[in-house]
Amino acid sequence: MARLEKSAGDIANEIDERFGSAKFVRRSARKVFPDHWSFMLGEIALYSFIILLLTGTFLTLWFKPSQVEVPYEGSYIPLHGLTMSEAYASTLRISFDVRGGLIMRQIHHWAALIFVAAMIVHSARVFFTGAFRKPRETNWLIGVALITLSIIEGLLGYSLPDDLLSGTGFRIAEGVLLAIPVVGTYLSFFFFGGQFPGEDFIARIYTFHVLLLPGIFLALITVHVMLVWYQKHTQYPLPGRTEKNSVGYPFFPVYTAKAGGFFFITFGVTTLLAAFVTINPVWLFGPYTPTQVTAGSQPDFYMGFLEGAFRLMPNWEIHALGYTLSMNIIVPCFIVPGLLFTSMGLYPMIERWVTGDNREHHVLDRPRNVPTRTGLGVMALTTWLILLAAGANDVIAITFHLSINAITWFFRIAIFVVPPLSYVVTKRICLGLQRRDRDLVLHGRETGRIMRLPNGEMIEVHEPISETQRYILTAHESPGPLELEPATDPNGIPRRRVLASKLRARISRFYFEDRIVPPTPTDARELESSGHH
């Protein structure tokens, strides 16, 4: 042991004399990491990305990004003799003739789904707890970029095998490119090297899939994680946790062991999933040909909301002056995701402007204490979910024996009615929960025991809640709406930007009009002296 320690010390010495690393280690080894299960969601995304890098690199060793048509001669008998692209043939080879190839393909695909899903759930956690607030807006924006890019990366990866299903996906992509006003036709011809399908696009999307986009991911993820390190993690509003401290476990050894262990657990679970649940059995679909299609096919879930928007959109197309503007494609494919992602990206800035709150925040919000934000978040999620469901309208129709027209019309109406409704309901629920918190603090917990007062009245015995719980329920702020100041300042000089501040006061009212003020010790004392318990 002493020998080992000595040689470790020697190595450390050599390193420190060159890089001065002791300073960093001294500061970092005991760096505090707040802990909570919900903080693992981002980790799952990070680890899935690493799994994608590892398994993806394995796949590149055999995959041929080529559309050259060859006769198939591998070991999968049903497709023997068929002509197919080298991309498809090499995917079959990976699946059947490379030992471990199929499990790697399946891990890669499952990890892709988990990667996107984990990012979405992680961003929901960040949203509902207010972790995106100053100073963490940059990381929020990076997150939005990562989700957007991952959808593209997934679509490209899914298209590489060049099977009937994925080829059809790119046929749709061609239609989408063509719909772009003015330059669409040119973009499509440049992208496909001529007409669809051409002979170039698999090789091109391959470079994007294995080099360009992973490079961008790597850069963005590195910055993201470094910012978490540098700005330190947020923490939940629990006793002892303040804006001026950070409470948790030391980076070394506890956090290292937990995070490192969690990487292996993520890898293990993904692998077991891939071992026992088949995903994307491309050999069943056959090679791509532009003249055939399979019915009832579904894209990966992260494409679902676009698919749904596509299916719900009425067939509006504008013909004028000899040109065509395909609103039936532009709206679902560019405007809908554009609005969703832009509003998501801008939300932290919008909220900061509305609240006028320019402070740093490191203690998280309990979602119920910010009812408007929580309601808006649920509204966005509901919109997304309705589109996702609409993307499976044919599956729903077949499963439940319903008319596809009726389902489509149902969703067309639902997309306008349900999200606002979900906002109102969520906000009411939040306010209700806040009211209950207030009652708990002031009146204590119901014990279920009934007591008879001397005057014969029956009352339920309430038990005061613990100091800890009382703190948790009252630690938050409850700002009221900003009030509009008069149009002139005290010296009678007109203020500037009156319109903007009017708008802001309006939105602020929308945000903060309904609110429950957390009880204070004064409230509690007053209640006590007025004879309540």
Next chain:
Amino acid sequence: MSDQQHTGPGARSHDAQSDGRHDVDSRDTANDTSNADIQLAGGHDSEGPPTDGSSHDELATRFADPGLPAHTYRRSDIDPLAARRREREVATLFGLSTLGTLLFIVAYFAVKPSDAAGPEMLGQVALSTKLLGLGLGLAMFCVGAGAIHWAKTLMPDDEIVAERKPMRSSEEDRRAAVAALKEGAAGAGLGRRKLIRNSLLGALAPMGLLAIIPLRDLGPLPGDVLEHTAWKAGRRLMTDPAGRPIKAADLPIGAVVHVLPEGIKKLPRPLDEEAKATAIVIRLAPSDLADQRPDRKGWDVAGIVAYSKVCTHVGCPVGLYEQQTHHLLCPCHQSTFDVTRNCAVIFGPAARPLPQLKLATDEAGYLVAAQDFEEPVGPSFWERGD
């Protein structure tokens, strides 16, 4: 600063905080201890409300922060036997991981699917995939579970508290930074030397073109290729994929045949041509032809009609034909076309009918195209007109 046109968040209980809305400035920023300054938590560390108001009136507006709960000891902290047990559990998990790795290696060499004959191959692939996945999965999962079990039960579990400084730099640093930048800018003299500034802009601004122009050869210009297909007057309709010509007289009513133009496989880029020329042929009963557009009279051959199979939405092959309703359905987004009415759109996101192919027969009685499609097939594009 438009913020100041508003009075602060007016929570009655938060006057202390609302005063401090812009209080980053008033923070104690001179503090420069590193976060190595760590103390063990003892419950004494509460700093009051989560915001940094230092209110004199705190007691009345806030319930006191009781501070971190006292540390509770785990069995393994106080009972050496329990600690030994935890140690053995961790070691067992690590041991299972080793077994997983061994399973992977054994399975890799023991099961070789490509050696299996024909139909057995799939079963062997499934077996190999399951065993390899099980081995790899166990190897990964167990080493991870062991590490976490170790961290949770045997590593110290006292929470530690580190001080958090505001992100904003100290006033002194900020002033020094601005001064340094100003000094540098003055040295470069960009403000004064307009000629240098403008010519530099002139050099940098057009560089974007260097990134775009070389992409020109990605593909040919569209020209009018989207407006034509491989169909020509007199070209036979060949069944797809069998590639046989079709005798009009041989098609019974209700028959549906997928077709491509004769000789398409020999064209330079056959897939590109197929993607545009693919068509569907249906023989309707005479009674189902009543609603055809007058200008399409004579486009059928004895009730046999042909339509482009490329959806006018975004181009999926419209492959599903419903005999009873005479509807063609696109499986991608369910656009529905009524064959009895020249494939007019009756549902879904497609905006235009499927283009019709005018048919004729040749001397031998085989179906041929009378001409190319009259309009571009497939999805709309900007220059399409109409």
